[in-house]
Amino acid sequence: xxxxxxxxxxxxxxxxxxxxxxxxxEAAFDTGKxxxxxxxxxxxxxxxxxxxxxxxxxDPITLxxxxxxxxxVVVVDESLLASVDVTAGLKKDGAVIVNSAKSPEEVRPLLKxxxxxxxxxDARVISEETxxxxxxxxxxxxALVKVSKIMDEDAFVTAMESSFxxxxxxKPQVIDGNMAALRRSMQEVKGL
Amino acid sequence: MARKDKLSGNEAVAIAxxxxxxxxxxxxxxxxxxEIPQYFSKFVADGEVHTEFVPVESEHSAMSACIxxxxxxxxxxxxxSANGLALMWEMLYIAASCRLPIALAAVNRALSGPIxxxxxxxxxxxxxxxxxxxxxxxxxxxxxxTMIQAFPIAEHKDVRLxxxxxxxxxxxxxxxxxIELLEDEKVKEFVGEYRPEHYLxxxxxxxxxxPLDLPPYYFEHKRQQAQAMVNAKQVILETxxxxxxxxxxxxxxxxxxxxxxxxxxxxxxxxTAGTAKAVVDELREKGVKAGLVKIRVFRPxxxxxxxxxxxxxxxxxxxxxxxxxSAAGGPLFAEVRxxxxxxxxxxxxxxxxxxLGGRDVRTDDIMKVYEDLLEIAxxxxxxxxxxxxxxxx
Numbered sequence: 001x002x003x004x005x006x007x008x009x010x011x012x013x014x015x016x017x018x019x020x021x022x023x024x025x026e027a028a029f030d031t032g033k034x035x036x037x038x039x040x041x042x043x044x045x046x047x048x049x050x051x052x053x054x055x056x057x058x059d060p061i062t063l064x065x066x067x068x069x070x071x072x073v074v075v076v077d078e079s080l081l082a083s084v085d086v087t088a089g090l091k092k093d094g095a096v097i098v099n100s101a102k103s104p105e106e107v108r109p110l111l112k113x114x115x116x117x118x119x120x121x122d123a124r125v126i127s128e129e130t131x132x133x134x135x136x137x138x139x140x141x142x143a144l145v146k147v148s149k150i151m152d153e154d155a156f157v158t159a160m161e162s163s164f165x166x167x168x169x170x171k172p173q174v175i176d177g178n179m180a181a182l183r184r185s186m187q188e189v190k191g192l
Numbered sequence: 193m194a195r196k197d198k199l200s201g202n203e204a205v206a207i208a209x210x211x212x213x214x215x216x217x218x219x220x221x222x223x224x225x226x227e228i229p230q231y232f233s234k235f236v237a238d239g240e241v242h243t244e245f246v247p248v249e250s251e252h253s254a255m256s257a258c259i260x261x262x263x264x265x266x267x268x269x270x271x272x273s274a275n276g277l278a279l280m281w282e283m284l285y286i287a288a289s290c291r292l293p294i295a296l297a298a299v300n301r302a303l304s305g306p307i308x309x310x311x312x313x314x315x316x317x318x319x320x321x322x323x324x325x326x327x328x329x330x331x332x333x334x335x336x337x338t339m340i341q342a343f344p345i346a347e348h349k350d351v352r353l354x355x356x357x358x359x360x361x362x363x364x365x366x367x368x369x370x371i372e373l374l375e376d377e378k379v380k381e382f383v384g385e386y387r388p389e390h391y392l393x394x395x396x397x398x399x400x401x402x403p404l405d406l407p408p409y410y411f412e413h414k415r416q417q418a419q420a421m422v423n424a425k426q427v428i429l430e431t432x433x434x435x436x437x438x439x440x441x442x443x444x445x446x447x448x449x450x451x452x453x454x455x456x457x458x459x460x461x462x463x464t465a466g467t468a469k470a471v472v473d474e475l476r477e478k479g480v481k482a483g484l485v486k487i488r489v490f491r492p493x494x495x496x497x498x499x500x501x502x503x504x505x506x507x508x509x510x511x512x513x514x515x516x517x518s519a520a521g522g523p524l525f526a527e528v529r530x531x532x533x534x535x536x537x538x539x540x541x542x543x544x545x546x547x548l549g550g551r552d553v554r555t556d557d558i559m560k561v562y563e564d565l566l567e568i569a570x571x572x573x574x575x576x577x578x579x580x581x582x583x584x585x
Contacts, residue, residue: 025368029198038367041309060370062466064330064363066552 004057005150006067010086011076014046016137020076021052023163024141028056030159031151036061049084056150072148075099076123076136081107087114097143097189099123099136104191119147119191126188130180138178142185147192157182194439195373201332201364204371205271205297205357206231208339210241211379214295215266215386218246218257222276223309224361225299229271251276255283255294262292263401265391267343270294273361274301274315281319287354288323289417290402293346294354296324297339300462300513301361302549310550311361313461317514317523323417325355325424326491328461333371334488335359337441340374343383344431350423360463362550374439382438425492445494447486448501450476454483456565457502459528460511461487464546464553468511471558482562493527499535506569507540508532509561511581513547521545521578540568546581557582 007024011017018039025037036055042048053067071094075086078100087096095117098107104118111118123139145156160182164175199207206228209217217236219229229245236245246261248254254270262268272280277298287294303314316326325346329335338357346355359365374382390399405413425445432443447465450472451457458468465486475482485501487494502508510529512522520526525543532541544561547553561581568574 022368026198029370034370035198036367036369038363041362041366062469063555064360064367064463064466065554068554 004055004059004061005072005148006070007054007056007072007074007144007148008067008070009052009054009074009076010080010084011050011052011137012046012080013048013050015076016135017050017074017076018052020074020137020141021054023137023160024054024144025056026163027156027159028054028151030162031155033057033151034059034061040066049080070094072097072144074140074144076140081110085112087111090114090116092116095119095147095191097121097140097147099140101125117147117191119143119189121185121189123185126181126184130184131174131177138181139185142182143189146186146189153186194375197371197373198368199332199371200227200366200368201335201359202227202299202366203231204332204336204373205339205359206235207373208336208379209269209297210235211374211376212267212269212340212343212383213241213380214243214269216244216246216258216261216268217270218248218254218261218268219270219272220248220251220254220276222251222273224301224365225271225273225276225297227365228297228299251279252283255280255287258294259283259287259290259292262287262294263290263392265388265393267347267386268294269296271297271299273299274303277315277319278303281322284319284322284324284354286402289413291352291417291420292354293343293352295339295342295346296354296356297335298356298358299361299365300358308549309361311363312513312548312550313358314514314548316356316358317516319356320491320523323353323421324491325351325353325421325428325489327355327357327428327489328487329357329359329364330463330465330486332359332364332367332369333441334443335364336371336373337435337439337443340379340382341431341435341443343386344434345424345427347386347388348427349389351420351427353417353420353424358462363463372439378438382434421492425489425494428489443488445489445497446501447488449484449486451483451485451501453481455481455506456508456562456569457483457485457505458509458511458558458561458565459485459487459502459524461490461513461524464511464513464558467553467555468558471555471562474555474559475562480562480566487524490524493531495531496535498528499531499533502528502532502536502539505536505539507542507565508536509565510541510543511561512543512545515545515548525578540572540574542568542574542576543578544581545579551582553582
């Protein structure tokens with residue numbers, strides 16, 4: 001049996017963490033993987049902490065529970081570090097990717113002694129410069145694929161472009177911005 | 193060519209409904225089933241189906257509209273969850289006793305109270321005596337496949353009963369997973385055209401539907417209704433066989449997973465069966481003879497077949513994602529244990545009530561159940577018959 005990769009997303013309602021997990025699932029599906037993408041629904045309101053999950057595998061996945069020992073954790077909102085134990089159960093040989101203007105060295109002390117790899121990406125600057133607004137999920141997705149190498153980068157970029165063309169069929173003007181955000185995040189993520 | 197895709201359970205079921213293209217859909221939104229009528233109403237608006245979509249003001253009205261439409265001779269569907277199903281209650285019994293083959297996507301959610309939107313089986317388990325066929329699904333694929341099999345079962349002349357296709361709220365309904373979809377024309381051919389024998393719009397053969405039925409005939413009608421449920425078992429198996437010929441995907445009354453030489457087994461329903469299968473695999477790697485039985489068809493209950501499947505085991509744990517407050521365990525336990533009386537009387541049976549209101553069920557939880565079973569198998573002693581798994585006490 002091939003290795004199954006498990007990913008946990010931490011964000012706040014309205015930031016698109018759930019959408020990012022679904023986009024990742026779709027992109028991984030397009031590269032021939034078995035996938036799961038699911039959110040943990042809580043009180044659904046803007047700004048409330050939310051969790052979403054991905055499983056990606058070469059073999060069919062039968063598990064239908066949440067993820068407690070992820071290979072990767074993505075923190076879409078830096079302020080969650082103060083209130084949520086984001087690295088709980090995270091494997092030592094895995095990595096946490098935090099949306100922050102800080103360096104990985106500056107973020108590590110906030111991670112309750114996590115010894116594995118810490119990566120940061122300034123999704124706010126990337127999003128605002130490429131999309132003109134703050135949508136952190138696409139840059140975080142790009143950074144995750146770069147850090148985790150869960151799929152071939154070119155195949156991922158191609159799958160995402162096709163997904164954006166489908167999703168934004170009625171507003172094609174945002175496709176280029178999202179693609180630029182994706183490419184920039186893959187170049188600018190720190191802590192590789 | 194069948195199409196490989198990635199869809200949530202709700203999307204998959206809505207697509208099955210589109211491919212079936214029923215005459216009438218009447219529905220009222222309730223989490224987590226809301227997306228089904230939402231997606232379907234878009235198919236209606238886009239002209240992709242010929243369906244009359246009736247957006248009603250409550251679930252009681254939804255089921256009433258379904259009954260009216262089905263009695264008129266229209267193939268009819270709906271979807272609901274939890275309190276929506278509860279509000280249909282009165283009409284569920286009427287649909288079944290009028291022998292109207294309506295199909296309902298039941299997206300399992302905890303029945304209030306306390307109010308909760310997450311998954312357990314208290315909604316459909318409560319409707320187990322309403323006279324509806326109930327088929328439970330582990331994955332989005334099973335929900336899609338079962339929805340396509342629903343009408344050939346329900347409309348069969350030996351059955352003519354309404355059918356619920358049940359799958360777990362959020363866990364299955366909102367989780368995106370791989371799926372294989374059939375071509376539209378193959379679904380159309382498999383489901384066939386609905387040709388009711390008696391219906392209200394047949395002006396040449398007028399009938400009454402739902403009149404007062406007093407002691408001279410009421411009992412005979414209930415006896416016929418009971419027989420229809422008995423007949424349904426064979427029709428479900430025949431339909432599954434035809435479906436397997438079409439897709440290669442095999443369905444039965446229940447699924448036996450690694451049961452060949454099993455000494456202990458868990459009996460379970462819906463999505464947690466998948467989590468438990470991963471635990472069975474882990475135990476098997478260690479040489480433990482663990483197996484699993486996943487109940488698919490709960491109504492009609494596979495009494496004989498299940499009893500025989502569990503014969504010879506040392507210990508069985510029946511997993512209930514609902515409590516019936518009987519002070520003697522959950523609804524599945526009562527029926528499985530009863531089925532074991534004829535064929536597996538020497539097998540020890542215990543009950544675990546788990547996952548109420550969406551409490552996540554981890555592999556560790558299931559492992560604990562198998563560890564308990566192995567202890568029972570070794571000692572022959574049951575410490576506690578009815579147990580609650582993963583709860584703070």
